[in-house]
Amino acid sequence: MTPLQGDDIERLLQMPLGLDVWERGRDPDVVIAAANESQISELERRRLAHLERLYTVEEFVSEFGSRPGDQPGARNAEESDEEE
Amino acid sequence: MKADHVVLRAAEEQALRLRQMGYTTEDVVGTEDHLAMFATTEAIAAYHSAETLEQDLRQLAESKPEIAELREIGRSLEDRPIWALRIGERQVSEHKLLFMGCHHAREWVSVEVPYLLAEHLVNNAGQPHVRQWLQRGEIWVSPIVNPDGHEFSRTQDRLWRKNRRTNIDGSIGLDPNRNYGYMWGTLNISTSSHVPSDPTYVGPRAFSEPETQAVRNLVASELFRGIITYHSFSQLILYPWGYTSQPIPDASDLSTMTKLAKRMQQLIRGVHGMTYTPQQSSQLYLTAGDTTDWTYGEYGIPSFTIELRPDSVEHGGFILSPEQIEPTFEENLPAAMEFIKRIL
Numbered sequence: 001m002t003p004l005q006g007d008d009i010e011r012l013l014q015m016p017l018g019l020d021v022w023e024r025g026r027d028p029d030v031v032i033a034a035a036n037e038s039q040i041s042e043l044e045r046r047r048l049a050h051l052e053r054l055y056t057v058e059e060f061v062s063e064f065g066s067r068p069g070d071q072p073g074a075r076n077a078e079e080s081d082e083e084e
Numbered sequence: 085m086k087a088d089h090v091v092l093r094a095a096e097e098q099a100l101r102l103r104q105m106g107y108t109t110e111d112v113v114g115t116e117d118h119l120a121m122f123a124t125t126e127a128i129a130a131y132h133s134a135e136t137l138e139q140d141l142r143q144l145a146e147s148k149p150e151i152a153e154l155r156e157i158g159r160s161l162e163d164r165p166i167w168a169l170r171i172g173e174r175q176v177s178e179h180k181l182l183f184m185g186c187h188h189a190r191e192w193v194s195v196e197v198p199y200l201l202a203e204h205l206v207n208n209a210g211q212p213h214v215r216q217w218l219q220r221g222e223i224w225v226s227p228i229v230n231p232d233g234h235e236f237s238r239t240q241d242r243l244w245r246k247n248r249r250t251n252i253d254g255s256i257g258l259d260p261n262r263n264y265g266y267m268w269g270t271l272n273i274s275t276s277s278h279v280p281s282d283p284t285y286v287g288p289r290a291f292s293e294p295e296t297q298a299v300r301n302l303v304a305s306e307l308f309r310g311i312i313t314y315h316s317f318s319q320l321i322l323y324p325w326g327y328t329s330q331p332i333p334d335a336s337d338l339s340t341m342t343k344l345a346k347r348m349q350q351l352i353r354g355v356h357g358m359t360y361t362p363q364q365s366s367q368l369y370l371t372a373g374d375t376t377d378w379t380y381g382e383y384g385i386p387s388f389t390i391e392l393r394p395d396s397v398e399h400g401g402f403i404l405s406p407e408q409i410e411p412t413f414e415e416n417l418p419a420a421m422e423f424i425k426r427i428l
Contacts (some may be wrong), residue, residue: 012274013273013274013275013369013370014273014370015216015273015274015278015279016272016273016274016279017274017276018274018277018279018281018282020245020272020282020283020284021274021275021369022397022402023318023396023397023401024318024350024368024369025396032397033274033383034243034283037398044410053396055091057243060397060401060403061242061403063245064206064400064401064403065127065242071393071394071399071408071411072356072357072411072412073355073356073408073410073414073415
């Protein structure tokens, strides 16, 4: 979610919308949240924010549940072999 | 989302309602089948369950009974024990610290870091600096504050957040990290809600839950000098306040916490180069009734919420691969040691 022109993401976060906020991006005007379709429809109907759909819950869980570590220090078989 | 259909998760009654509204529905995959796809054996085995945590904590205590004692600090709604490991030589001391994890069920790595810290302290009790701490005072570690929610996230819903209270409207769960007593219930927003079905539901009253009562009673009886509560994700080092954007009014306390947060940031970065950003909790978003607002507001002690790896949804969000557990602990160990050194 990003604010509409002239608006403020803080105003959105301070509304009782029942959002499951996951992440406040490095850009403070970007918020990543989980929401059901009725919440998304409400946000769009009321023109409260720009929305970009990233994943469904199932897609997200399926993708990251099987993805190996990709950040510094993550242990995997190849790294262990290299260290030896 | 597709042009002509949407894939979503729905309970049977919700699917029925959609059909009554005129939509066509098709069952794609059941929860259990889906769980089998993502809850890989490796992930399930690598992360603690409530049961395996108890086993491991008990084993630690039995390995060094002279310095480690397992205490049941309360029981959850579903009657699971809530454990804390007391580490220290002295039976009576005013110098005590508390590390906690897993207020939120889906934040699995927030169990592992405090557990590994406890393991490190017990197994390195003979090292000069650790021995000095354990002679001076006590370090308490409670890795799972919300065992019911955690088990539900392991077995039914990987992204479950709350505990397992049945609410007045029939929905399940409230957010344990909105149930603490300082400024409880003073906000009604997305990130601190009075709607029972919302993920950040604050509960019917402050300390309504046995999980938060357990922490409250422990803090009240032990009078810790500081606390760190681990969460995930976003790689942040948060300090009070969460309920307001105003800074804490005591300049000395603010300086202590901001300087320590900055130092912890440096130490974390020095291990694997990862950036954890120190900031006031409300800069993430406003929250009323969280743990550290209460421990600081009620007791005036240095209180931090550390949001662990990863830094973003793009890197997995709440679903951190098991290979990340060790490096996450490794980078947080010197920060925890610095906290102990300065505050104990």
